[in-house]
Amino acid sequence: MxxxxxxxxxxxxxxxxxxxxxxxxxxxxxxxxxxxxxxxxxxxxxxxxxxxxxxxxxxxxxxxxxxxxxxxxxxxxxxxxxxxxxxxxxxxxxxxxxxxxxxxxxxxxxxxxxxxxxxxxxxxxxxxxxxxxxxxxxxxxxxxxxxxxxxxxxxxxxxxxxxxxxxxxxxxxxxxxxxxxxxxxxxxxxxxxxxxxxxxxxxxxxxxxxxxxxxxxxxxxxxxxxxxxxxxxFVERFSPPPLRKKMFHFTGASIRQLKARANEERGTDKISSLQALGALMWRCTTRSRRLPDDQKVGCGLMADNRRRLRPQLPPAYFGNSISVIPFTATAGELLANDLGWAAGMLNQVVASHTDAAIRGMVEGWMASPWVYRFSDLDRHSVLIGNSPQFDMYGCDFGWGKAAGLRCGSASQFDGLFFSFPGREGGCSIDLEVCLPSEVMSSLESDVEFAQVVYTGEKL
Missing domain, CATH: 3.30.559.10 (Chloramphenicol acetyltransferase-like domain)
Incomplete structure (x- = not known):
């Protein structure tokens, strides 16, 4: 190379x-x-x-x-x-x-x-x-x-x-x-x-x-x-610290098993694939960061407001219509409980993101406007961005299906997990992960993580 x-x-x-x-x-x-x-x-x-x-x-x-x-x-x-x-x-x-x-x-x-x-x-x-x-x-x-x-x-x-x-x-x-x-x-x-x-x-x-x-x-x-x-x-020129960025692959079979495990442990059938994967990454990253039990750690999910508003916005709405939905626990609480507990908490906050909740957030913003800044992100938390539901591999410009997807440096900060659909489809997910070198190395050797991530050649 x-x-x-x-x-x-x-x-x-x-x-x-x-x-x-x-x-x-x-x-x-x-x-x-x-x-x-x-x-x-x-x-x-x-x-x-x-x-x-x-x-x-x-x-x-x-x-x-x-x-x-x-x-x-x-x-x-x-x-x-x-x-x-x-x-x-x-x-x-x-x-x-x-x-x-x-x-x-x-x-x-x-x-x-x-x-x-x-x-x-x-x-x-x-x-x-x-x-x-x-x-x-x-x-x-x-x-x-x-x-x-x-x-x-x-x-x-x-x-x-x-x-x-x-x-x-x-x-x-x-x-x-x-x-x-x-x-x-x-x-x-x-x-x-x-x-x-x-x-x-x-x-x-x-x-x-x-x-x-x-x-x-x-x-x-x-x-x-x-x-x-x-x-x-309001404009912040952000320079991320030295980070490793790596793409991890999760097969459709491993995602289905992870989702089934989370739902079984929680005693429900409501937890989605992305919520189960988000819970896994939240737990494994927190463990890899070796944080004290009383440290607050958050997990943020990006939520599309289009179908949650009443009346709904059409799927073809061109503009921004997203919110970051956070859930916070202590590191000790997160790791003392199982995957189903973490996934269930994420499922609850997503379910609570209703038309009323969105309009309440809008009212608060209009009263005191603000902008997202990278410096406001908590280095002890994680954020799940993008979506594996976006049809990125459906973008055929006339020379066939892409061999892969990658992000630029604008999507790089400690604790960002950027999700893509896996190339082979079938519920598979690719996750681009940004973490400091020592945390990334610890994540790669985490037992719970290794049981789910695909470690062979990319499909």
Missing amino acids: RSAKGVVRILFDRIVKPRPRAVAGGEAPAAHPRRCELSLWDLSTLSFGYIQQGHLFSLPSGDPPVEVIVERLMSSLSIALWHFYPLAGRLATEMDADGRGMFVHIDCDDQGAGFLLATADGVTVADVLAPSEDVPSFVRDFFPLDGAANFDGRCLPLLAVQLTKLEDGFFLGYSFNHSVGDGTSFSQFLNAWAEISRSKADGSGHLSKPPMLERWFADGRSPIRFPFTHEDQ
């Missing part, structure tokens, strides 16, 4: 703009709105980094050639951007009349998205997958806009894509401004773009599942006054 230093070279950096005439019948659609207001969920992410995820594709024969791949991606992206026009805009701010706050919105002026072509000489698909090793450090160079905060979307593209050529394939890395949408919206956009890319009807731009772009506001009014006057008051 080549050294990470100097591996990735940028060959070109361009802007892809929406193609207005890319619709069925060749007729230009009505002009889209120029302004898109941000909801409270959008505003709360302004200090976080971009969503950085990517697809690894294996093309050992070199067919199709990279020139064909680039042309197809750029032309289909221009069509996708017309359907998802906020992604082609930039963030904009306006000061409140009293000078004590600001309004942040998306200026949908069609400036375009970034598209970069790069090469990583000597790097193979197998080097990137590295199933028994840590995620290689050079993977972070497969993503554009590294280190950018969402609020930087005032001058940076809200979406940037980097195609990196490998010796026997390529990596397609995406940086997606989190203030524009959450993981559900990100997955929705990728699948729509892939649908356009593999379509044989050139220029039709038809989508089987078009997005719903109107934002949700609790009281039906917008815009929301943000009580800050300068980015220094």
